[in-house]
Amino acid sequence: MTTPGADEVPGKRPLVERRLHPITPLRRAWAPVAVLIGWAVHDPDQAQRQLTRLTTTTLLVALAVLIPAAALYGFLTWWFTHFAVTETELRIRTGLVFRRTAHIRLERIQAVDITQPLLARVAGVAKLKLDVIGTDKKDELSFLGEGEARALRAELLARAAGFAPETAHEVGEAPSRELLRVPPRVLAVSLLLTGATWGTLVAAFVVPSVLWLTTHSLWTVLATGVPLLGAAGASSVGRFVTEYDWTVGESPDGLRIDHGLLDRTHETVPPGRVQTVRIVEPLLWRRWKSPAPAGDGSGGGWVRVELDVAGSSNSVLVPVAPRAVAEAIVARVLPGVTVPPPSALSPAPRRARRCVPLWWRGYGLAVSDGVFAAREGLLRRSLSLVPHAKVQSVRLAQGPWQRLWRVADVHVDTGAGKTVTARLRDAQEAAELLRGQAERSRTGRKDARPDRWMVS
Numbered sequence: 001m002t003t004p005g006a007d008e009v010p011g012k013r014p015l016v017e018r019r020l021h022p023i024t025p026l027r028r029a030w031a032p033v034a035v036l037i038g039w040a041v042h043d044p045d046q047a048q049r050q051l052t053r054l055t056t057t058t059l060l061v062a063l064a065v066l067i068p069a070a071a072l073y074g075f076l077t078w079w080f081t082h083f084a085v086t087e088t089e090l091r092i093r094t095g096l097v098f099r100r101t102a103h104i105r106l107e108r109i110q111a112v113d114i115t116q117p118l119l120a121r122v123a124g125v126a127k128l129k130l131d132v133i134g135t136d137k138k139d140e141l142s143f144l145g146e147g148e149a150r151a152l153r154a155e156l157l158a159r160a161a162g163f164a165p166e167t168a169h170e171v172g173e174a175p176s177r178e179l180l181r182v183p184p185r186v187l188a189v190s191l192l193l194t195g196a197t198w199g200t201l202v203a204a205f206v207v208p209s210v211l212w213l214t215t216h217s218l219w220t221v222l223a224t225g226v227p228l229l230g231a232a233g234a235s236s237v238g239r240f241v242t243e244y245d246w247t248v249g250e251s252p253d254g255l256r257i258d259h260g261l262l263d264r265t266h267e268t269v270p271p272g273r274v275q276t277v278r279i280v281e282p283l284l285w286r287r288w289k290s291p292a293p294a295g296d297g298s299g300g301g302w303v304r305v306e307l308d309v310a311g312s313s314n315s316v317l318v319p320v321a322p323r324a325v326a327e328a329i330v331a332r333v334l335p336g337v338t339v340p341p342p343s344a345l346s347p348a349p350r351r352a353r354r355c356v357p358l359w360w361r362g363y364g365l366a367v368s369d370g371v372f373a374a375r376e377g378l379l380r381r382s383l384s385l386v387p388h389a390k391v392q393s394v395r396l397a398q399g400p401w402q403r404l405w406r407v408a409d410v411h412v413d414t415g416a417g418k419t420v421t422a423r424l425r426d427a428q429e430a431a432e433l434l435r436g437q438a439e440r441s442r443t444g445r446k447d448a449r450p451d452r453w454m455v456s
Contacts, residue, residue: 017082017093021125021143024081025074083141085155090130092139106160108133110273110309111254112153114266116146121264128152131270131309157253176249176256179329182319187243190302190320193284195380197236204228243319248329255332257317269307269317274333275390275416276308277317279326281381305330308416334387340366340373345383351405352424365422365433372412372437374422384420386412388444394437396430403427410434 076096083092090109092102110131120126125143132139144152154173191197208225211217244261255269285302303326305318317333318326327339345364352360362378372386391412398408408430410422425433 017084020078020081020083020141021145021148022078023123023125024143025071025078027074027143085152085159090156092141102139104130104132104139106156109156109160110270111268112156113268114149114153116260116264116266118262125149130156174251174253176251178247178249179255179332180246180248180318180321180325182243182246182321184240184244186320187240187246189288190285191236191240193288193302194235194282195284197232200228200232200235204232239319243316246319248318250332255317255329269333270309274307274309275386275414276418276420277330277333277385278306278308279323279330279339279383279385280304280306281383283379285320286381307333308414308418330385334371334385337370337385337387338368339383339385340368345373345375348424349407349426352407354405355401355407355424360424363423365425367433367437367440372420372422372440374412374420376421376423386414386420388437388440390414391437391441391444394434394441396434398427398430410437412437 073096077094080096080099081092081094083090085091089106090102090104092104094100094102110133113129113131115127115129116125117127120143123143124146126146126149127140127142128144128149129140141149141152150173157174204225207228208221211224212221215221241261242263243259246259247257249256249258253268257265257267257269259265281301281303285304288302301323302320303318303323304316304320305326306315307317308315318329321329330339331337342364345366348360348363352363359378362376362381364375366373370387372388372391373383375381375383392415393413395411395413396408397411402408402424406427407424408427410425410430410433412420412422414420422430422433
């Protein structure tokens with residue numbers, strides 16, 4: 001459905017406002033019902049007393065009023081919600097009583113993701129979520145027809161890349177080439193080989209058992225056991241459902257990520273805006289040998305690749321893959337960067353064991369022309385890669401005990417609000433690293449590619 005905009009400019013393309021999918025009122029009609037349910041959960045005793053006072057006739061009358069009122073609310077919120085793509089922005093007008101207009105400038109769009117909850121997939125609709133620079137909360141359009149959502153996403157990316165409004169509709173969705181697909185069997189085995197999965201499962205059964213033996217209180221056991229079971233499910237079954245059929249594809253507008261068993265999500269890693277890449281190696285994954293998920297025959301220990309993207313919720317790039325395959329994908333996220341091998345990381349000096357016994361062996365550092373790479377962790381290793389162009393500030397920290405043993409920490413702050421630390425470096429090396437990193441960051445920003453969509 002379309003309605004003519006009220007602020008058309010003579011001589012320019014007329015502003016066309018569009019509405020969401022007609023199925024949207026069914027989703028929004030639940031809001032009044034949710035308010036009542038929230039009140040009942042917040043004060044169950046009062047809710048029970050009120051229900052006992054109601055007669056059957058009163059209850060039927062209340063339902064006869066509530067259901068049409070909820071339907072009317074859903075319809076009106078849908079009717080008063082419009083969106084339009086102007087010359088420079090995406091404009092979203094919402095609100096039944098209090099009107100709100102969001103002006104999203106196209107050049108500030110970081111990512112445009114499509115998500116489809118299970119019922120939305122059945123109905124053939126989808127949510128369009130937008131990551132915008134400088135905002136913490138995502139703006140979204142829910143729901144749109146699946147085809148309309150993909151077409152609008154392609155138009156927004158084309159407009160953000162600088163295409164004229166007249167040609168943006170013709171650009172269409174950029175083609176994608178598959179780089180990686182994680183088989184369900186590989187994902188399931190990787191979760192079984194993760195210590196966190198077994199740790200939460202053991203805690204979910206051991207802690208309630210101990211509490212029952214010591215307190216014999218059913219409420220205490222339930223209050224403790226239910227959250228622990230939820231955490232165990234989230235770290236095992238929840239992750240499997242979320243990361244099921246994880247696919248990474250390469251396209252001109254960034255890396256495409258599709259995943260999900262019940263709720264299907266289609267995300268994009270914006271080009272040039274990745275602040276940090278982490279390669280995580282759990283203990284049991286390092287010795288695991290298997291064919292690559294991509295089927296190219298390469299083996300090696302498994303790793304997980306995580307991301308920090310400024311203003312975006314994208315946090316996982318690869319849930320599990322052989323190291324060689326993961327490094328090839330990292331090379332596409334950070335063009336021109338080679339992941340340093342373990343042998344290239346310089347360890348902390350031996351006197352650092354006076355500050356952190358045993359665990360000092362897990363720290364390492366490598367600085368190349370492209371990235372600042374710091375490793376930490378002995379059982380669960382994590383190698384963080386920060387492109388020099390993304391470094392916002394560099395700090396040196398040294399406590400009294402560290403001064404005694406002539407070691408120091410070097411902190412590198414990124415644009416995503418995160419910090420990567422090279423721990424327990426030699427004090428003189430840390431001072432030189434502080435000066436050198438500031439210079440590398442300045443030259444890196446000068447040589448960095450522009451952070452624009454579809455820029456070759």
